Amino acid sequence: MNLDSKSEVSDWWQYLQTVAKQEDVQAGRSLQTISPSTPRTEMIATDVPIDGSANAVAGTEFSQINVQSQLQSESQLQSESQLQSQLQSQIQAESYLQRPCINNRFYLGEPIASGAFGQVFLATDSESSHQVAVKLEERSAKYPQLDFEAKVYRWLSGGKGIPSLMWYGQEGAYNVLVVERLGYSLDHLFQFCKGRLSLKTVICMTTMLLHRLEYMHNRGVIHRDLKPENFVLGLGEDSSVLYIIDFGLSKCFRDPVTQKHIPFREGKSLIGTPRYASINNHRGCEQSRRDDIEALMYIVIYLLRGSLPWQRLKHNSGEDKMKHFKQIERVKSSLTPEELCRGIPSEFAVMLKYARTLQFDETPDYMRLRRLLSRLFKKQMFTNDNYYDWTERMVLQTDM
Numbered sequence: 001m002n003l004d005s006k007s008e009v010s011d012w013w014q015y016l017q018t019v020a021k022q023e024d025v026q027a028g029r030s031l032q033t034i035s036p037s038t039p040r041t042e043m044i045a046t047d048v049p050i051d052g053s054a055n056a057v058a059g060t061e062f063s064q065i066n067v068q069s070q071l072q073s074e075s076q077l078q079s080e081s082q083l084q085s086q087l088q089s090q091i092q093a094e095s096y097l098q099r100p101c102i103n104n105r106f107y108l109g110e111p112i113a114s115g116a117f118g119q120v121f122l123a124t125d126s127e128s129s130h131q132v133a134v135k136l137e138e139r140s141a142k143y144p145q146l147d148f149e150a151k152v153y154r155w156l157s158g159g160k161g162i163p164s165l166m167w168y169g170q171e172g173a174y175n176v177l178v179v180e181r182l183g184y185s186l187d188h189l190f191q192f193c194k195g196r197l198s199l200k201t202v203i204c205m206t207t208m209l210l211h212r213l214e215y216m217h218n219r220g221v222i223h224r225d226l227k228p229e230n231f232v233l234g235l236g237e238d239s240s241v242l243y244i245i246d247f248g249l250s251k252c253f254r255d256p257v258t259q260k261h262i263p264f265r266e267g268k269s270l271i272g273t274p275r276y277a278s279i280n281n282h283r284g285c286e287q288s289r290r291d292d293i294e295a296l297m298y299i300v301i302y303l304l305r306g307s308l309p310w311q312r313l314k315h316n317s318g319e320d321k322m323k324h325f326k327q328i329e330r331v332k333s334s335l336t337p338e339e340l341c342r343g344i345p346s347e348f349a350v351m352l353k354y355a356r357t358l359q360f361d362e363t364p365d366y367m368r369l370r371r372l373l374s375r376l377f378k379k380q381m382f383t384n385d386n387y388y389d390w391t392e393r394m395v396l397q398t399d400m
Contacts, residue, residue: 099124102171106134106178117145117248122181125166132166135177139170145248146175152221152247153179159215161208161243182243183235184390186303187228193389196306199345199380201388203373205231206300208242210373213296214366216244217289220254223247224287225272226295228303240386253288261361262286274325275308279356282329290358293369297352304344309335347372 099107106123109131113120118137125132137146150168157165166178186205190197197205209231216223223230225246234241249271253262265286270277278294281287302308310331315324337356341349351369358364377384 102134102176102178103167103169106132106167108134117141123178131181133163133179133181135179137175137177139173139175141175144175146177149247149250150177152250153177156216156219156221156247159212159219161212161241162215163243163245179245181235182245183233183239185229186231186233186242189233189388189390190228190303197303198389199304200377200382202300202303203377203382204384204388205242205303206296207370207373209244209296210366210370212242212244213289213292214364216250217253217292217364220252220256220259221247221250222253222287222289222292223250224291225249226292226299227273227276228299240388251287262288264360270325274328275311276302277328279329279333282325282332286360288360289364290355290360290362293358293364294352294355297348297355300348301340301344301352304348309340345376347376 099109101107102123105126107126109122109124111119111121112133118135118141121134121136123132123134124130135146137144146168150165153163153165153168156162163179163182166180168175168177170176184192213223223244225248230244230246232243232245233239234243254260263286266284268284268286270281270284271287272281272295274282276295276298278287278291281291281295298308310328313324313327313331315321337349337352338346340352351372354369355364
């Protein structure tokens with residue numbers, strides 16, 4: 001099945017539900033409905049388990065059989081288990097052949113995210129049998145971004161915490177970007193930890209993100225849409241490495257040949273996520289490295305405190321968005337770094353104040369910011385053991 005038209009993706013949604021129900025009948029479990037509009041955090045919680053999870057569920061069922069069933073011989077149980085495995089393998093084989101295929105190589109699986117700029121699916125790489133992430137964007141999109149995003153991935157390739165680009169091209173009615181599969185987003189982990197992260201975890205995450213931004217900025221690229229959803233953990237040996245993703249709104253702030261900085265401009269529209277946008281971004285100024293640093297600081301405060309003051313501003317769907325953005329900017333600019341950081345270590349107020357005072361074309365002192373965090377880490381006598389708020393919770397959830 002190829003993506004010859006937009007209807008192919010819609011058909012794939014319906015087909016996923018049919019296959020999922022078949023798997024549920026065999027595995028004895030229920031599935032919550034997933035739609036293209038389901039938020040990422042909800043989909044992660046309701047995704048159909050893979051990699052032999054049906055067999056794991058079947059094993060749980062066998063452990064809960066009644067006393068009479070326990071008298072059955074081991075050979076009979078093994079026979080039933082083998083039958084269960086064969087049925088599951090048959091379903092997987094049939095579904096694999098019917099999946100939409102990208103570049104005769106990547107077979108679409110379940111959805112993991114959707115938004116204004118496209119949809120993201122899990123997929124299987126037929127050459128390696130590994131899972132990858134596939135981002136689809138309609139070729140008829142008014143403001144296509146995937147082609148530029150692919151170029152940014154290539155330009156940043158090789159950097160730690162930068163996902164590997166597997167393939168980019170066109171397939172039917174879509175532009176398609178294929179990158180390595182990663183783990184949970186920082187936003188999901190934040191929600192998983194009841195809407196607040198510990199000081200130790202935030203210091204470690206912020207230190208890694210400063211490294212990511214320094215690498216990007218040294219390559220002449222600013223992100224312009226920093227938010228917890230765009231930071232994700234790796235998998236396996238890289239499960240403690242924080243990656244930065246989604247470069248659709250990124251921009252080159254420096255000419256790669258002359259190294260000349262872009263000129264300062266005003267009258268620009270707000271770009272990115274208003275909750276974390278810098279004050280200068282709200283005011284229509286051209287963004288530069290300083291805006292990424294300021295946005296990062298709002299994210300850090302949000303993770304530590306659980307919310308930001310301007311989140312309390314009400315906005316009805318029918319109201320003018322620009323009016324709401326202006327309200328956010330007024331509250332944001334009226335609060336001093338000390339007021340915003342009340343209740344958390346003063347080092348973060350120092351970092352925010354520094355970000356707000358950077359000049360448009362000034363190179364941030366990333367080392368200075370990391371040094372502040374390092375001193376705070378030592379002062380709190382934390383241990384650098386890659387053990388974060390979600391580590392034990394994840395283990396306990398897996399064991400259950």
